[in-house]
Amino acid sequence: MKRVHVDHAEGRSKSLAPDGPAPEREAQPRGARIRGNRPVDHAEAAERFLAASDHVSFHDKRLWDLREKRDRESHGIAEWEELRGLASGIKEHALTRLDDYLELFEKNAAANGIVVHWARDGAEHNRIITDILRAHQATLLVKSKSMLTEECGLRPHLEELGIAVIETDLGERIQQLDNEDPSHVVVPAVHKLRSDVAEVFARTLGTDPDNDDPAYLTEQQRRSNRPLILDAKVGLTGANFLVAETGAIVVCTNEGNADLCASVPSVHIVSAGIEKIIPRAEDLGVFVRLLSRSALGSPITQYTSHFRGPRAGGEMHVVLVDNGRTARLGMAEFWTSLKCIRCGACMNTCPVYRRSGGLSYGATYAGPIGLIIDPTYNRHKYSLLPFASTLNGSCTAVCPVKINIHEQILSWRRVMAENHEPKLRKRLSMQGAAALLSRPAAYRAAVDAGNAVLPHIPRFVLYNPVNAWGKGRDVPVVPGQSFHAWYKANRK
């Protein structure tokens, strides 16, 4: 019998950190500096991340490893490209009939005994959840991973009201204990080394600071979290898919913590963005095959749980959240970003993300998908993000739902320029470059200015002072004659 080798997602990832505690622990680089509504400076945060050499090399290798596993899985399925086409088509179909499918979902979910709530924005979402918690006199919420609750700021909102929130996903728990946002939509603490985790757990859970063995750390976290899950009256999960025709909610995880949050407390709340809708149960046959292969290069998540109604004697609530999604649906160039199934493949393959870390984006969503959806939440604050890309297009090529990510990044740059978001200096240099490049005689004079050429070239080709190029690279050697001059001397 042929032995089938199955990669078990996160659990099987090899340790890339050196064995034993390093003699000098490298401090974990922190994310972008948030200064009110001022544009987030990704380049500045990236430079600090790059200065932490152990962190950046681990981060890059770990995520490239996921990209390679994703390649192996996707190349092992003959109909992979057909699946991507189907997934894209199903999502576009659902998004263009979103109102119909949402109402169908509401009707079917309600018939199954689920209470359906509608939230216009993050504040409404948080209020609805607070009300449910208060109705049950709950002072504790156990939750599994949800990017939507990050988007809505649920945790700080509840904590302010005196309601404790416990993240039960290991990576999210690490981030919560360290008071940091998740840096990746699937592996939220991937920017941390295990020595960083040992430090966080020693500080917050009282573990041995010198023991950074992953099994030890995981077990300690489990021991501190499990009793809380058993005590909780209310649990919250996200949703990967909302099935309109059945009113069911599908949650895909690897740790089983979402199932505990959904099943142990008597009240289960689901937070779901309205774009998670798919028409039919059979559509899952497309998405479930794509999701984990794209995300972690594993054939399927450990748990693919279908929730169709409250458990006996319990309650189940679904909060359907807009929070800017219908506005995005109306953006001709950007609406297809709503197809995203949050697999993180674009982040794993992105050479800029791998070398700058998710927190350098200073936004809920990092990496290529973040570059195109963060500006829909705040155009000014995230006006520099679309420039944190080489437009290499690998994100588009790995996207399981075929979002033209790199083309949308370029479109956002145009939107930023049209809205005068780039600094005046850049706008003037671009206008200056255009003026020069549309006047051949002036252009030629600039090129032919002999030795004076070099200081000018980077300014009008690359618009910035030459030292930005020359910091890590040598400038090209000018051959002393342009092709133009050679041609004039040799051909005409």
Place this chain on the structure above:
Amino acid sequence: MRIGLFVPCFIDMFYRDVGIATLELLEKLGHAVEYPAQQTCCGQPMGNSGFTAECAPVERLFERNFGGFDAIVCPSASCVHHVRHKSGIARGVADRTYELVEFLHDVVGPGALPPASFPHRATLHNSCTALRSLDHESVPELNVPFFSKPRALLAHVAGLELVDTERADECCGFGGTFSVTEEAVSARMGQDKVSRQEKSGAAFVVSADMSCLMHQAGCAARQGVGLRYVHIAQVLNG
């Protein structure tokens, strides 16, 4: 065929020999090649920064310079991608604009190439634009049959041994204005690329895109790596 030779601004300034190799190669194939003297740039640096409207006068100039040719050939994938797929240059002109490798492979045919010799071990660098926007090679992330236009052309070069570089499809970090706005990430990506190229055992790096090579050569020089960077036109021209 009357060919208009479009030499990108940075090749004109920094890489005269790449322009000469492209010209000579096209001439050897029996074409009437002309370099319009009034050419400047395609507008890509502004376009990729989002300044689309500012490109218009540059694009009208491009049309005036190249409108009269049967084909426009350029030794740079990113410039051709911009002209053909992104710019406001008139369709009739944009559609006749070819990147050198695709012109040699798709229009001329690899069999018609003049004899060439390059007795060296080299590694091929496909620019991201050549790879994912101009179909030089099958996109590695996609589950599609393998093909490679530059490799098909290089197969005709005597003595050339091609070796693979790890993470060959990973961007080298040039990215136009990205190379200065995100200087730290760009330089790190370039250094990582150069280190892997060095590990491949190659003496030369061959590419259809001189802009990537300008960045990589700059990193290699700073790292003290002795790799040499050549444009594919220089290799195919013998």
